[in-house]
Structures are given as structure tokens and as C-alpha cells.
Amino acid sequence: MSLPPILTTTEQINDFAVELEKYPVIAVDLEADSMHNYQEKVCLLQFSTPDTTVLIDPLAGVDLGSLRPVMANPEIRKIFHAADYDIRSLSRDFDIKINGLFDTMISCQFLGEERFGLADVLRKYFSIELDKQYQRADWSKRPLSSEMIRYAAADTSHLHELVDILESKLIEKGRLEWVQEEFILMEAVRFADPPESLFLRFKGAGILNPRQLAVLENLLQWRDKEAQRRDCPLYKVLGNKEILELARQMPITVKQMDHLPGVSSRLIGRYGKKILPEILAALDLPDTALPVYPRGERRAKDPQIEKRIILLKEWRKKIAVKLKIDPGVLINNTLLEELARKYPRTEGDFSNIDLLKNWQCQVLGEGILQTLN
Numbered sequence: 001m002s003l004p005p006i007l008t009t010t011e012q013i014n015d016f017a018v019e020l021e022k023y024p025v026i027a028v029d030l031e032a033d034s035m036h037n038y039q040e041k042v043c044l045l046q047f048s049t050p051d052t053t054v055l056i057d058p059l060a061g062v063d064l065g066s067l068r069p070v071m072a073n074p075e076i077r078k079i080f081h082a083a084d085y086d087i088r089s090l091s092r093d094f095d096i097k098i099n100g101l102f103d104t105m106i107s108c109q110f111l112g113e114e115r116f117g118l119a120d121v122l123r124k125y126f127s128i129e130l131d132k133q134y135q136r137a138d139w140s141k142r143p144l145s146s147e148m149i150r151y152a153a154a155d156t157s158h159l160h161e162l163v164d165i166l167e168s169k170l171i172e173k174g175r176l177e178w179v180q181e182e183f184i185l186m187e188a189v190r191f192a193d194p195p196e197s198l199f200l201r202f203k204g205a206g207i208l209n210p211r212q213l214a215v216l217e218n219l220l221q222w223r224d225k226e227a228q229r230r231d232c233p234l235y236k237v238l239g240n241k242e243i244l245e246l247a248r249q250m251p252i253t254v255k256q257m258d259h260l261p262g263v264s265s266r267l268i269g270r271y272g273k274k275i276l277p278e279i280l281a282a283l284d285l286p287d288t289a290l291p292v293y294p295r296g297e298r299r300a301k302d303p304q305i306e307k308r309i310i311l312l313k314e315w316r317k318k319i320a321v322k323l324k325i326d327p328g329v330l331i332n333n334t335l336l337e338e339l340a341r342k343y344p345r346t347e348g349d350f351s352n353i354d355l356l357k358n359w360q361c362q363v364l365g366e367g368i369l370q371t372l373n
Contacts, residue, residue: 003146004053004153008060016047016054017066020076023049027079027159028071030086031139031152038227038234042093043139048156055152059140064094074099079159081105081118088191101183104159107166110179112324122158125165130154178359185357197291198224204244210290214282216247217291222278238275242267250279308340308372315371319364331360343372 007013020026027048034040045056045064058064070076071090078098080086082105090096108116115121122128134151144152170176198220199205199213208216220243227237242263251257254272258265313336320327335355344350347369350361 003149004055006055006057006149008057008062010063013056013062013064014066016056017070020047020049020070023076025050025077025079025160025163027156028086029080029152029155030089032089033138033140035136035233036138037140038231041140042089044144044152046152046156048159050160053153053157055149058094059142064096068096072097072099076100077102079104079163081121081155081159083186084189087186087189092191098187101187102163103179103183103186104162104166106182106186107170107179109329110175110182110325111166111169111173112326118155121162125162126158128154128158178363181357181359199291200294203240206293208247208293210292211283212247212250213291213293214285215250215279216243218278218282219243219246219275222275238267238271246275246279250283252280252283305340308343309336311371312336312340312368315367319367331364339368339372344369345373
């Protein structure tokens with residue numbers, strides 16, 4: 001099997017963009033280096049038409065601007081598998097927007113597939129085995145090995161045939177409109193701007209008091225600078241569990257750090273003397289300078305709302321079994337809580353439920369009202 005071509009010049013990409021406009025459907029994927037570098041980036045793009053598969057190397061100093069009109073054209077269907085990260089990355093790195101999405105992973109979820117990773121789906125429908133070792137490969141390195149190129153090409157080369165199967169199943173079950181609404185919502189996802197205070201995006205920060213938050217913020221800022229200096233992911237400097245434990249305990253000597261549960265002696269030996277000043281600086285802050293974790297409006301527990309949530313979850317479980325869809329895909333807990341709190345009595349009240357989608361109103365609306373009323 002010959003290797004697919006890799007485009008490495010702007011002229012080649014411009015010519016390819018013209019070629020892509022001839023097709024009503026194209027399959028797309030990308031590879032990034034989030035496991036290996038401080039600032040993750042798109043390292044490879046894969047395109048498959050019904051006729052061929054072509055790879056693009058964005059690290060070759062090329063301009064991908066000619067692809068923008070094709071990718072934004074809703075008349076050309078773009079097949080992705082698990083498009084969320086890809087759509088965010090293409091927008092961030094190249095200002096490429098996706099319209100006309102068909103996501104095969106979402107389709108599998110709405111068909112009730114128990115396993116919906118690409119490797120599992122290709123194995124089920126085509127008896128194809130993907131080599132998972134390349135999922136965590138460093139795609140920023142050049143040259144790419146022939147094995148990596150084949151792996152990348154396999155990610156898109158079977159998606160056209162897969163869509164034919166999945167779309168037929170969706171039509172048969174009457175669920176094509178459901179996923180089409182999901183696709184439109186997915187097209188709009190973007191990476192959020194990073195907050196000024198890093199602790200605002202740190203899982204577990206909400207349990208800390210203001211002094212501990214100050215320690216956490218200093219440690220996170222130090223880790224960010226160290227990862228940037230070494231050009232590596234944050235977790236390769238200091239893991240989240242270790243940072244959280246250091247913030248909780250607030251040790252004032254390196255020796256105290258060495259006795260913290262879950263914090264290895266190796267890490268303390270390497271970084272203890274570097275992070276100790278960050279902890280001490282946070283401990284020296286006056287109370288008026290300490291950060292405060294933002295709290296949403298705290299609602300008093302309402303027994304009636306709690307009862308409605310329980311009833312809705314019981315109803316969801318039954319309807320999910322009937323439809324053979326994972327309950328969380330059918331209707332997530334956040335939406336259940338909003339329904340229980342706003343307590344719609346009629347279909348007209350659904351307009352006040354921001355998270356409720358049109359297909360959910362049509363398919364689940366009657367059951368929701370019956371359960372609540």
C-alpha cells in the first residue's frame with residue numbers, strides 16, 4: 001500500500017483547495033502535540049475524498065487560507081469523528097471555521113453504540129485494527145515515519161463508507177434530525193480565553209480557603225513558566241494532584257514537603273527549593289490581597305425540586321432503555337436540574353429552558369411534562 005502524499009507548500013495547498021471544491025463530501029481529521037509541548041498546535045491535517053487521501057503539513061510554514069472557503073461552505077459535508085477538539089483547534093490555529101458537519105462519533109452515540117471510539121467503530125464495521133500506539137505520538141517531530149503516515153491516513157480513509165452505514169441507521173430509527181441539530185451546535189464550539197487567575201480553571205480549587213488559594217495560584221504560575229521554559233506539557237512539570245496537596249498543606253520547609261502524601265521525594269528533590277519561595281510568598285500576603293473563589297448564587301435546598309430531580313432521573317432511565325441510548329446522551333443532569341427548578345407545566349414553558357434542544361422537546365417533551373405534573 002503506497003503512502004498518501006503530504007503537501008508542504010502553499011501552492012500545493014491552494015491547488016488542493018480548488019480540487020476539494022469539486023466534492024460534495026470530504027472527511028477531515030487532525031493530529032496535534034498536546035502530550036508533548038507547552039503550546040499545543042495542529043501538526044498534521046488529513047483529508048479524504050471518495051477518491052483519495054491527502055495529508056497537509058502545517059508545520060512546513062504554509063498558508064492554509066485557501067482552505068477556509070471550502071471548510072466554511074455548508075454545501076460541502078465535512079465528516080469528522082469526535083469533532084469537538086478539532087473544530088476548536090482549527091479555529092484557534094488557522095481561523096478555519098467548519099460548516100456542514102457530520103460527526104460519526106455523535107452518530108454512534110445516538111445509535112446507542114456501547115463503544116464509539118474510532119478504533120472500536122472501524123473494528124466493528126470493517127474489521128480494521130488501528131495501532132493505538134500513535135494516539136500519543138509526538139506529531140510535531142519530522143520526518144514522520146511511514147507507520148505514522150499510514151495511521152493518520154486511516155483516520156479518514158474509511159469515514160465515507162462509515163457515514164453511509166450510520167446515516168442509514170439514523171434514518172431507520174428516525175434520529176437523523178436529532179444529530180443534525182447536535183452537529184450545528186458543535187460547529188460553534190471554541191476554546192475559551194484563559195483566565196487571569198489560573199486557579200479559576202483548576203479542579204479542586206473550590207475546596208480551598210483564600211490562603212490556600214494564594215498558594216495554589218503561585219504554584220500554578222510557577223509551573224506555567226517552568227513548562228514554557230522547558231517546552232513541555234504542564235503535567236510533565238508537576239501534576240495537579242501534587243499541586244493541590246501542596247496548596248492544602250502549605251508546607252514551610254522542603255523537609256515538610258517530603259512527608260506529604262502523594263508527593264514523591266523525586267519531585268521534591270527536583271523542585272522543592274524552587275517552589276518553596278512561591279509558597280512562602282503566598283503565606284506572607286496580607287489578608288486583603290488574598291484571592292477569593294467565585295461562588296454562584298447558593299440556592300437553599302428545596303425538597304420539591306429534589307423530588308422532581310429524582311422523578312426525572314427515574315423517567316430518564318426508563319426512556320433511555322427503551323430508546324437504547326445512554327441516559328447522559330439523551331438528556332444530561334444539568335438539564336434535568338434546570339427542568340426540575342423551572343418546572344414547566346406546558347409545552348409553551350419549554351421556551352424558558354435554555355438548555356433544551358428542539359429534538360428533545362419533540363421526542364421527550366411529553367414525557368417530561370407527564371413526569372413533572
